[in-house]
Amino acid sequence: MNPTTAALCALSLLLSASGQEVQEGVVVEPASExxxxxxxxxxxxxxxxxxxxxxxxxxxxxxxxxxxxxxxxTVEEGAIVGRQGPNRAGGLLYTARPYKNFVLxxxxxxxxxxxxxVFLRMEPRSRGGxxxxxxxxxxxxxxxxxxxxxGFLAHNEAGKARFERDAWNEVxxxxxxxxxxxxxxxxxxxxxxxxxxPNTPGYAPTGLIGLQVHGGEHVPETQRAMFRSVRLRExxxxxxxxxxxxxxxxxxxxxxxxxxxxxxxxNGRDLEGWDPRPSAEGYRVExxxxxxxxxxxxxxxxxxKEYRDFELRxxxxxxxxxxxxxxxxxxxxxxxAFSGCEIQILDDFNWEAVTNSKLQPYQFTGGLYGAxxxxxxxxxxxxxxxxxxxxxxxxxxIAVRLNGHLLYDVDTFALEGAQPPFAERAERGFIGLxxxxxxxxxxxxxxxxxxxxxxxx
Numbered sequence: 001m002n003p004t005t006a007a008l009c010a011l012s013l014l015l016s017a018s019g020q021e022v023q024e025g026v027v028v029e030p031a032s033e034x035x036x037x038x039x040x041x042x043x044x045x046x047x048x049x050x051x052x053x054x055x056x057x058x059x060x061x062x063x064x065x066x067x068x069x070x071x072x073x074t075v076e077e078g079a080i081v082g083r084q085g086p087n088r089a090g091g092l093l094y095t096a097r098p099y100k101n102f103v104l105x106x107x108x109x110x111x112x113x114x115x116x117x118v119f120l121r122m123e124p125r126s127r128g129g130x131x132x133x134x135x136x137x138x139x140x141x142x143x144x145x146x147x148x149x150x151g152f153l154a155h156n157e158a159g160k161a162r163f164e165r166d167a168w169n170e171v172x173x174x175x176x177x178x179x180x181x182x183x184x185x186x187x188x189x190x191x192x193x194x195x196x197x198p199n200t201p202g203y204a205p206t207g208l209i210g211l212q213v214h215g216g217e218h219v220p221e222t223q224r225a226m227f228r229s230v231r232l233r234e235x236x237x238x239x240x241x242x243x244x245x246x247x248x249x250x251x252x253x254x255x256x257x258x259x260x261x262x263x264x265x266x267n268g269r270d271l272e273g274w275d276p277r278p279s280a281e282g283y284r285v286e287x288x289x290x291x292x293x294x295x296x297x298x299x300x301x302x303x304x305k306e307y308r309d310f311e312l313r314x315x316x317x318x319x320x321x322x323x324x325x326x327x328x329x330x331x332x333x334x335x336x337a338f339s340g341c342e343i344q345i346l347d348d349f350n351w352e353a354v355t356n357s358k359l360q361p362y363q364f365t366g367g368l369y370g371a372x373x374x375x376x377x378x379x380x381x382x383x384x385x386x387x388x389x390x391x392x393x394x395x396x397x398i399a400v401r402l403n404g405h406l407l408y409d410v411d412t413f414a415l416e417g418a419q420p421p422f423a424e425r426a427e428r429g430f431i432g433l434x435x436x437x438x439x440x441x442x443x444x445x446x447x448x449x450x451x452x453x454x455x456x457x
Contacts, residue, residue: 040172040185041233041247043105048233049385051095051104051209054078064208065094065122066131071213079109079228082116082213083221090215092119100206100404101235103247105172109226112165113139115214116225117148120175120182121207129204133212134173134184134192136225138163145184145191149203154194162186168228174247177240178205206404236315236451237388237404243453249315249386250288251451265303265314265431265452266290275430276301282435292324292435292447300327300336300432308428309457312391317448319383321354322347324447325369327432328393329425338420340429341412342369343389343400345447348380366400366407371418376405386450394457396422 051059055075062068069091072083084090100121110116116138121131133148138160145159146152163169163186172185179196180203196203211227235249242257253262265273268288276283282296290301307329318324324345330336344367352359361367365387366374379402381387390401399409412422433449 038190040105040188041103041174043103043172043231043233047248048103048105048231050230051232052080052228052230054228057093059096061094061096061208062091063094064124065092065119065210066125067092067119067122067210067212069213069215071215073213076226079226080211080230082211082225082227083223084213084215084217084219088216088218090213092122092210092212094119094122094208094210096208098123098206098208099175099232099234100237101176101245102209103172103174103233103235104209104231105170106230107168107170107228108136109166109168110136110138110163111223111225113142113217113219114223114225115139115142115212115217117212117214118171118173119208119210119212120173121180121204122210123204123207127204128202129207130202131204131207131210132175132180132182134171134182136163136171136212137214139217145186147182147192147194153196154192156192159186159191162189162191176235176245179203179240234386236386238451248287249450251453253453257453260455262453262455265312265454266449268450271301273304274301275304288450290433290449290452291445292433292449293445294443296435298436300434302327302330302336302430302432304430306428306430307454307456309394310392311455311457312393312431312453313388314452315386315388315450316345317384317386318345318347319444319446320347320350322446323351323434323436325434325436326389326391327430327434328391328398329427329429330432331426331429336430336432336434337369339426341371341398341422341425342434343367343391344369345434347383349383366402368398368400368408368410368412371412371415371422372408372410374402374407376402376407379403379405379407388451 070085070089071091072085073093074081116136117133119131119133123129130149135143135146135148137143143156144163145156147154170187174183179198181195183193184191235245238251243251245251270285277299283301284291326343327336328341330340344365346365348364361373364374365380387403392399396413397411400407
């Protein structure tokens, strides 16, 4: 018996004495002993986006996941309604874009008997990766809150008794991690908490979210599953070995993260360790974020400490006509975009139209300013959504990822046309967040930054 198997056997014996069970290395709470804490995250207009506008299926598609089909999908009385299609066909209605880490909430009314579910990280079978389903199988022999992925991963035979018949039920689902951990709540109480064992193969790293109509059922054509108030809070991409993530999307270092040398650049409380230029008026700290209001002149907020070789990660969110950037190895004097370098942050969607101008390729978000354009079009998420930069800068080589997409990995000394040449720029310097002078001052904010961590190499 290998050590892992032995450990699981010991864990199984220990937990069985307390009434718990172990399935594939995962602890599954018995339905009769489920706790009501932790409470589900609350999603509202201030901290999440609506996936359903209440009137159309804009932003949704019936193709592109693992279980495409011919179910009938309509909008009726402010709800998404799914019924079996011709010849009792089933199918899924998917979000138009993929998600990895997120909290999803919705209200659902499922006629009895009817088989439905919510699917996570769906991608086409041609890509090979499986997603996972939280079952909403509301019929005799069905299960509500079981975990399924081409077969049951964890049963939940008691969950159905908690589903209210002929009524709207509130469902909240949290999905995080490379090895998926899925937590679901039903009407405010914990329904299931499932974790894939580490390094489980065969699962998609990201994918579409899907609402299901199960086909092949001998039920009246009028039977349906309905969904409304569908909202989503996207959580940052993170390495679960290095970071833990709360339901507001704020990361904290794990013991492993600390041991490997990662450290926070921003404490989430104030601007300790930062030097705001030209004054603190252009910056504030709110909800563990550095916020850039329109009011205030141009400049940057820079770290008091200087850095040379490092790995860096941060999240940023922008509003319309934002012009900002990430400065690296910038010297205390001169223009930081050229004494060191700048990774561009810009409203790619509106800038040219509003200013009646033509951007240089390197001016789009992700570009190495004055030198390299972002290599992946469309990596920037819509305005108001969080994005993640991951940067590795060692010696003369810099690699930049935006939302998991590698934009470039280049030898800066070999870049032609960069002025001044990178060989003449500072070897070490501050890290900064740019506040380009706004064209006009308003009472609104235009850029937000959170989850800033660095590892010196």
